[in-house]
Amino acid sequence: MTKTDVTASIDALPNLDHSAPLLQVKDLHVEFRTRNGLAHAVNGVNLSLQAGESLAILGESGCGKSVTAQAIMGIIDSPPGYITQGEIFYRGVDLLKLPEAQRRKVRANKIAMIFQDALSALNPVFTVGFQLAELFRKHRGMSRQESRQRAIELLDLVKIPAAKQRINDYPHQFSGGMRQRVMIAMALALDPEVLVADEPTTALDVTVQAQIMALLAELQRERNMGLILITHDMGVVADVADRISVMYAGRVIEEAGVHDIYSTPAHPYTKALLQSIPRIDLKGQELHVIKGLPPALTDVPAGCSFNPRCGYVQDVCRADPPPPRYPVAPGRTSACHFWKEVKGDE
Ligand SMILES: Nc1ncnc2c1ncn2[C@@H]1O[C@H](COP(=O)(O)OP(=O)(O)OP(=O)(O)O)[C@@H](O)[C@H]1O
Numbered sequence: 001m002t003k004t005d006v007t008a009s010i011d012a013l014p015n016l017d018h019s020a021p022l023l024q025v026k027d028l029h030v031e032f033r034t035r036n037g038l039a040h041a042v043n044g045v046n047l048s049l050q051a052g053e054s055l056a057i058l059g060e061s062g063c064g065k066s067v068t069a070q071a072i073m074g075i076i077d078s079p080p081g082y083i084t085q086g087e088i089f090y091r092g093v094d095l096l097k098l099p100e101a102q103r104r105k106v107r108a109n110k111i112a113m114i115f116q117d118a119l120s121a122l123n124p125v126f127t128v129g130f131q132l133a134e135l136f137r138k139h140r141g142m143s144r145q146e147s148r149q150r151a152i153e154l155l156d157l158v159k160i161p162a163a164k165q166r167i168n169d170y171p172h173q174f175s176g177g178m179r180q181r182v183m184i185a186m187a188l189a190l191d192p193e194v195l196v197a198d199e200p201t202t203a204l205d206v207t208v209q210a211q212i213m214a215l216l217a218e219l220q221r222e223r224n225m226g227l228i229l230i231t232h233d234m235g236v237v238a239d240v241a242d243r244i245s246v247m248y249a250g251r252v253i254e255e256a257g258v259h260d261i262y263s264t265p266a267h268p269y270t271k272a273l274l275q276s277i278p279r280i281d282l283k284g285q286e287l288h289v290i291k292g293l294p295p296a297l298t299d300v301p302a303g304c305s306f307n308p309r310c311g312y313v314q315d316v317c318r319a320d321p322p323p324p325r326y327p328v329a330p331g332r333t334s335a336c337h338f339w340k341e342v343k344g345d346e
Pocket residue numbers: 032034039041059060061062063064065066067068077080081232297
């Protein structure tokens with residue numbers, strides 16, 4: 001298949017609506033049917049991403065961030081995982097309703113993902129150049145020579161020195177930071193419109209983390225991609241994200257612009273997360289710890305799932321249904337009955 005054939009078949013997708021958000025997740029539910037019971041990993045997630053926008057998904061370990069990403073990418077481990085409800089729109093087309101072949105094509109060409117652990121995501125028995133070039137051969141029908149040239153250009157793009165020589169190296173011959181750059185190169189190979197980065201820097205040391213995040217932010221801006229950045233590190237988020245969706249026990253409990261979240265959090269969980277970041281100006285003071293543990297997803301509490309750990313809790317918080325996401329300000333929501341008190345408006 002030639003390059004134009006592939007592009008044409010993508011453009012021929014039914015009913016692509018270019019005025020719709022780039023990506024929109026509506027009321028997504030994912031459950032895992034395990035021997036220990038039913039785990040409700042994702043319980044009604046709503047997200048929206050525009051072209052050129054950078055959205056961070058933030059939350060404690062186990063709150064459903066990766067499973068949300070896996071649902072978007074169509075790579076949920078099934079069984080035991082199942083999407084039981086919801087829609088995932090790419091430019092107005094529900095990916096979950098598309099025939100499998102078209103769905104796969106959209107994901108391969110338009111939505112790319114970077115994983116936390118580059119070493120296990122790359123194939124150890126092929127050179128990095130081969131793995132990059134294969135993408136162009138398989139999806140763009142390029143010749144060996146042309147695809148090899150594109151592989152070199154990509155390694156240059158992600159600032160790997162001596163790219164021409166390094167394409168002949170195997171993944172284990174790269175340092176952790178360089179491998180993550182290779183992962184970014186692979187993700188960008190087919191010019192995706194959406195990039196999902198799941199904790200792309202947690203395996204790296206702090207200085208390398210900063211370099212990789214800066215590179216990601218730069219490439220995202222240059223290419224006007226929509227970026228979903230998954231992290232549990234509030235420090236990482238501030239420099240890169242435009243908006244933050246905070247997740248707790250499989251739900252988005254607050255969403256706002258980065259500045260608003262940092263200055264006036266409107267959900268007790270977000271506020272507690274912010275208070276648990278070590279601050280140099282408060283050296284010597286005791287660090288705030290969120291009491292208790294996130295709920296087991298096989299046994300999520302009734303009402304607001306944060307209620308057993310919350311300092312603002314009242315009877316209404318323990319009663320079903322869980323709080324809706326209240327509009328706090330334009331483009332800002334909080335799933336807390338008492339968001340005004342939390343934010344300091346009352
Ligand atoms: N393959 C699986 N089999 C069974 N349960 C799973 C599987 N993958 C995820 N889960 C369930 O989904 C929950 C959410 O997992 P997820 O990987 O999305 O968490 P996370 O927010 O990405 O956490 P972390 O910050 O540790 O990466 C887990 O606690 C687990 O109960």
